[in-house]
Amino acid sequence: MTGTPDATRPLAGVRIIEISSFVAVPLAGMTLGQLGAEVIRVDPIGGAADYHRWPVTGDGDSIYWAGLNKGKRSMAADFRSQDGQDLVQRLIADSGVLITNVAGRDWHSYDTLTRLRPDLIHVEVSGRADGGTGVDYTVNAGIGFPLVTGPAELATPVNHVLPAWDVACGIYTALAVVTALRHRDVTGHGQQISIPLENVALATAGNLSLFTEVMVNGTARERIGNSVYGQYGQDFTSSDGVSFMIVALTNRHFRDLTELTGTTKAVAALVDTLSADFTDEGERYRHRDALSGLFTEWFSQHSAEEITAALSATSVLWERYRTFAEVVTEDRLSANPMFSPLDQPRIGQYLAPGLPIAIDGAYPPAVAAPALGDDTEAVLGEWLGITTDEIGRLTESGTVA
Amino acid sequence: MTGTPDATRPLAGVRIIEISSFVAVPLAGMTLGQLGAEVIRVDPIGGAADYHRWPVTGDGDSIYWAGLNKGKRSMAADFRSQDGQDLVQRLIADSGVLITNVAGRDWHSYDTLTRLRPDLIHVEVSGRADGGTGVDYTVNAGIGFPLVTGPAELATPVNHVLPAWDVACGIYTALAVVTALRHRDVTGHGQQISIPLENVALATAGNLSLFTEVMVNGTARERIGNSVYGQYGQDFTSSDGVSFMIVALTNRHFRDLTELTGTTKAVAALVDTLSADFTDEGERYRHRDALSGLFTEWFSQHSAEEITAALSATSVLWERYRTFAEVVTEDRLSANPMFSPLDQPRIGQYLAPGLPIAIDGAYPPAVAAPALGDDTEAVLGEWLGITTDEIGRLTESGTVA
Numbered sequence: 001m002t003g004t005p006d007a008t009r010p011l012a013g014v015r016i017i018e019i020s021s022f023v024a025v026p027l028a029g030m031t032l033g034q035l036g037a038e039v040i041r042v043d044p045i046g047g048a049a050d051y052h053r054w055p056v057t058g059d060g061d062s063i064y065w066a067g068l069n070k071g072k073r074s075m076a077a078d079f080r081s082q083d084g085q086d087l088v089q090r091l092i093a094d095s096g097v098l099i100t101n102v103a104g105r106d107w108h109s110y111d112t113l114t115r116l117r118p119d120l121i122h123v124e125v126s127g128r129a130d131g132g133t134g135v136d137y138t139v140n141a142g143i144g145f146p147l148v149t150g151p152a153e154l155a156t157p158v159n160h161v162l163p164a165w166d167v168a169c170g171i172y173t174a175l176a177v178v179t180a181l182r183h184r185d186v187t188g189h190g191q192q193i194s195i196p197l198e199n200v201a202l203a204t205a206g207n208l209s210l211f212t213e214v215m216v217n218g219t220a221r222e223r224i225g226n227s228v229y230g231q232y233g234q235d236f237t238s239s240d241g242v243s244f245m246i247v248a249l250t251n252r253h254f255r256d257l258t259e260l261t262g263t264t265k266a267v268a269a270l271v272d273t274l275s276a277d278f279t280d281e282g283e284r285y286r287h288r289d290a291l292s293g294l295f296t297e298w299f300s301q302h303s304a305e306e307i308t309a310a311l312s313a314t315s316v317l318w319e320r321y322r323t324f325a326e327v328v329t330e331d332r333l334s335a336n337p338m339f340s341p342l343d344q345p346r347i348g349q350y351l352a353p354g355l356p357i358a359i360d361g362a363y364p365p366a367v368a369a370p371a372l373g374d375d376t377e378a379v380l381g382e383w384l385g386i387t388t389d390e391i392g393r394l395t396e397s398g399t400v401a
Numbered sequence: 402m403t404g405t406p407d408a409t410r411p412l413a414g415v416r417i418i419e420i421s422s423f424v425a426v427p428l429a430g431m432t433l434g435q436l437g438a439e440v441i442r443v444d445p446i447g448g449a450a451d452y453h454r455w456p457v458t459g460d461g462d463s464i465y466w467a468g469l470n471k472g473k474r475s476m477a478a479d480f481r482s483q484d485g486q487d488l489v490q491r492l493i494a495d496s497g498v499l500i501t502n503v504a505g506r507d508w509h510s511y512d513t514l515t516r517l518r519p520d521l522i523h524v525e526v527s528g529r530a531d532g533g534t535g536v537d538y539t540v541n542a543g544i545g546f547p548l549v550t551g552p553a554e555l556a557t558p559v560n561h562v563l564p565a566w567d568v569a570c571g572i573y574t575a576l577a578v579v580t581a582l583r584h585r586d587v588t589g590h591g592q593q594i595s596i597p598l599e600n601v602a603l604a605t606a607g608n609l610s611l612f613t614e615v616m617v618n619g620t621a622r623e624r625i626g627n628s629v630y631g632q633y634g635q636d637f638t639s640s641d642g643v644s645f646m647i648v649a650l651t652n653r654h655f656r657d658l659t660e661l662t663g664t665t666k667a668v669a670a671l672v673d674t675l676s677a678d679f680t681d682e683g684e685r686y687r688h689r690d691a692l693s694g695l696f697t698e699w700f701s702q703h704s705a706e707e708i709t710a711a712l713s714a715t716s717v718l719w720e721r722y723r724t725f726a727e728v729v730t731e732d733r734l735s736a737n738p739m740f741s742p743l744d745q746p747r748i749g750q751y752l753a754p755g756l757p758i759a760i761d762g763a764y765p766p767a768v769a770a771p772a773l774g775d776d777t778e779a780v781l782g783e784w785l786g787i788t789t790d791e792i793g794r795l796t797e798s799g800t801v802a
Contacts, residue, residue, distance in 0.1 A: 007584065007590065007592055010580050010581065010583065010584035010592075011580065011583075023609070027608065030608070031576070035580055049650060049651060052682070052683075053631055053632075053682070054630060054631025054632075054682070054683055054686065055610050055613075055614040055618065055630075055631065056683070057617060057618065058618070063610045063613050063614055063617055063618070064609070064610045064631075066613075067607070067608050067609060067610045067613055068608055068609070070608075129737050129739070130736075133716075133718055134718065134720065135648055135650070135718050137629055137634055137646055137648055138646050138648055138718050138719060138720035139720065140646075141636075141644075141645075141646035141720040141721065141722045141723070142720040142721065142722070142723050142728070143723070143725075143728065144723055144724055144725035144727075144728055145561075145562050145563050146627075146646075146722055147722055147723075147724050148562050148724075148725075149550070149551075149559065149560075149561065149562050150550075150551045150552075150555075150559050151551075151555070151557070151559075154551075154552070156552070156627075156636070156638075156644065157627065157636055157644050157646075157722045158550065158551050158552075158559060158627070159550075159626075159627040159636070159646070160546075160550065160561055160563070160565070161546050161549050161550050161622075161630075162546050162561070162565055162605070162606075162609075163609070164561070164563055164565035164568070164569075167565070167569050167605055168565075168568050168569055168572060169757075171569060171572040171573055171576060172572055172757060172758055174576050175432070175572060175575050175576045175579060175758075176758045176760075178576060178579045178580050178583060179411050179412065179436055179579050180411065180760075181583060182411065182412075182579060182582060182583040182586065183408065183411035185583065185586065189408065191408055191411075191760055191761060192760075192761050192762070193758060193759065193760055194758075194759040194762075195757060195758050195759070196757070199737070199739050199754075199757040199764075200757045202728075202733075202734070202737065202739065202740075202754060202757070203739060203754035203755070203756070203757040204563070204568055204757075205563075205725070205728075206468070206734075206740070206752075206753060206754035207428065207431070207468050207469055207471075207754060208424070208465070208468060208469075208563075208564070209456050209464045209465045209468045210725045211725060211728060211729050211734065211751075211752070212456075212464050212467075212468055212748075212751050212753070213456040213464055214725055214726045214729045215729055215749075215751040215752065216458060216464055216748055216749050216751055217456065217458065217459070217464070220724060220725045220726040221562070221725055225560075226547075226557075226558065226559070226560045228538055229455060229456075229562075230454055230455025230456065230465075231454075231455075233538055235542075235557070235558055235560070237557075243542075243557065243558050244542075245538055245539050245541075245542035245547075245558075245560070247536055247538055247539055249450060249536070250450060281453070281454070281455070282453075282455055282457070285455065315534075317534055317535065317536050317539050318539055319535065319539035319540065319542040319543040320542065320543065321542045321543070321547055321548055321558045322542070322543050322544070322545055322548075323545055323548050323549075323621060324544075324545035324549075324606065324611045324612055324615055324621045324622060325615045325621040326545075327543070327544060327545055327603075327606075327612060328612050328615045328616055332603075333603070333607075333612065335531075336530050336600070336603065338530065338600050338603065338604060339603075339607070347613070347617055348616075348617050350612075350613050350616040350617055351607075351612070351616065352607060352613070353600075353603060353604035353607035353608060354604070355604070356573060356596060356597070356600040356601045356603070356604040356605075357573055357576075357577045357594060357595075357596050358594065358595040358596070359577075359581075359592055359593075359594055360592060360593050360594075361593070361595075363600075
């Protein structure tokens, strides 16, 4: 708002209206807010479809909603009334930027709004590329990943738990907004931007060659469990039942792994037997089962503690599998400068992540999420200059809340 | 380069040097290029660690590398020689933007390079938050997702096949660059930006409440197979063995699903038996197994074709699970305006995705990837004004290739 060149708040002075629900657009708004923009999430009175989404506290407050709307301001309005729509339109025209995943509404369409604000930046996230509806878990089913995820012997699809397409789509949305802001700074023109969630998934799968290898080689990726395709990467279990993920991308990694596991001679024998060249990543991948067979013994004969100590002394890429609870209890969050204690009304105090982008050494920190309508009066007053009396009438008539 | 206000190339005129390998930073560079920037990927002679990564063609050319470096220019230089380092430093100073995941090299560190270009934008992607090495598959193991992915009865971790953290990190990197460009336009200052891959994963899991529910409620997410947490979402199989993903987020979705499957009365009976309120998403989630038991019969008695036709007439969110090969052969790519035929040297002709962001109705299209060193001469000549004779000497001495 001040125009001060604070490097960790590079979007200070930018105002954004968000009409959203669920993950992608809320994440985009939160990200833009963490970069310094003033983001107002405008919801229908009573909240959008995500206002009570699980996980919830014992009192029924949504931990989920609080997590994806940190640092925003909140206003609630009657989206069905002309007066409510007019107010929101005025806010959008005033801010100059709308991000939304509520597609197909005439009253906040690009055509309607550019009559009020010709240089508007209007970003709409939709479901399917053909205009149909879709959410992360349906889009993911149609792309191909669930049928190659999980143990090789499994015949059923395995969904991802991370809504990866929503997350990617949300960050693309933030990117589209900032790019359009810079373009408007230079040219004076706004933009109409459309990001179908399905196209985020299709582009990503395409960029990562999963369609291309079908078109070029005539072969499709197979289900290979926890192996890393085209490289040597595999999970192993310690004598005390702890799983580790091991990746060897380079010859040095691989040599360290064979030395660590005492299999250097056995691997050399394998080279003779199979006529394999283990300096070639493709050969390490092709013969991964034979190699894993050799390495498994060492892992199964050592405890997690011993394995951790041994791997730490090598170049090998590795990690111990952890539960979400273990991540929290091992104090990895409290030791990480991206996390800070957040006193979140309705939810409680917890360690909350800021933006995962450190600017000049500092992570933009987490700020508490509002409750629905917390900022209705302030926004109407500050932005639109509406008097307290008039706001009182709007509240009484149910136009805002 | 021209400064023409072409809305679909908003970063025209921006030059970026990329020193990278694998997914995150190459995806960032490609994304910035698709937005109009001129991106030069500078590699060591012979290529970085990803130049031969699988999948490869029958001739051994990397389909993978071509997929993540579309539309860039390529230059190769001897990174170990002073002369090679000097040339790359001059290019970085000239462009004003470096993106890299090759961390910890003095010769292209922020401190070294800002002596040559004080307003440099320097973006470094690293592995672990504590400075250690890490790749997508090790970072993912340490966060928690693999231990809650896959069938509930499974005891082993299930890795993701999509390198979701790399993808998210790459888009965050592009976002950081554009935000820093806009900040520099306004203030004249560059930025030092650091993005640890692990922090992208930790921030995302934190934003999505997976750590917060442990800290606030004392409970951690369980392994629930293909169910959608906190909502009604489940996979079903048709009489001819095809899997479908079904999601009902709203009361309307749920009502349509019960009508479709002829279970409206049975669900009403369940409400009485369980004292459940299925207008509450949490109740639909809690009793998901009982509900799925009712719905399963209808799916198992109908063919995939019948199910598709029936679902299409409802509001229910759904998708048929497809293999990567099915996505290609069903012509969904050729019908999608984001994909266009690409004549990719060394690889062949295929349908390649552009950027999944449509600007004023158009998707920035895919452009072929270079081969290593394709643009070395042109870049040295155009950018640094080095003569053809001098470039010849640099090539002969092995400084560039």
